[in-house]
Amino acid sequence: MTADHVPADPGTGTEDAPAPATPVEVARRLEAILLVVDEPQPLVALAAAVAAPVAAVRQAVEGLVADYDGETGGPRRGFELREVGGGWRLYVREEHDALVSEFVNAQAPSRLSQAALETLAVIAYxxxxxRGQVASIRAVNVDSVVRTLLGRGLITEAFTDPETGAIHYETTDALLVNLGINSLDELPHIAPLLDDGSDGFDSEVLR
Known part of the structure; x- marks a missing residue:
């Protein structure tokens, strides 16, 4: 049998191997992921999510940043792709913060849900x-509730951990106004409100 007639080795065939994603497809996948994440995502995590090499993802991210900033011939968007704490996330541009907050408040129901009230209490104390610490205390996912509280202006992003990229939240003056108090020191002691006085809370933060 000549070399021209040697049967193909099934173990080395490439017919079933998926074709690598094009740069445009990588960018589309990234946009889909970035629209739903609540925490900044590092390039490695994004690369795993969109099944593309880190180098390709880095190039796509740089392209999206330029596109959103209006540097590719299109209009400047009302949002931006920003690197925070070693990860990437979409943010409303600062000049539109008040507009978005007003819209969300107008759409929000007049009363907070029980889940929102419980989450707000955890953040207050x-x-x-x-977000992860709050979820651990409540033993449920709190992503949508945190977004609601942010939209209502009751909590805000205090800072981002430079090592983990995790966003830390704190309450705002709007909470004090809604509660009719002047400071968080006027909140009731937490211990009497819990069965054992410390469920989910460290002793040093009990009021």
Whole structure:
């Protein structure tokens, strides 16, 4: 049998191997992921999510930043792709913060849900606290609730951990106004409100 007639080795065939994503497809996948994340995502995590090399993701991110900033011939967008704490996330541009806050407040129901009230209480007593810490205390996912509280102006992003990229949240003066108090020191002691006086809270933060 000649070399021209040697049967192909099934183990080395490439017919079933998926074609690598084009730069445009990588950018589209990134946009889809970035629209739903609540915490800044490092390039490695984004690369794993969109099944593309880190170098390709870095190039796509740089392209999206330029596109959103109006540097590619299109209009400057009302949002931006920003690197914070070693990760990437979409943010409303600062000049539109008041507009977005007003819109969200107008759409929000007049009363907070029980889940929102419980989450707000955890943040008030534990602040500054991360979304993950709140979720651990409440034993449920709090992503949508945190977005609601942010939209209502009751909490705000205090700072971002430079090592983990985790955002820490704290309450705002709007909470004090809604509660009719002058400072957080006027909040009731937490211990009597808990069955064992410390469920989910460190002793040093009990009031």
């Amino acid at each position: 534990k602040q500054p606290v991360t």
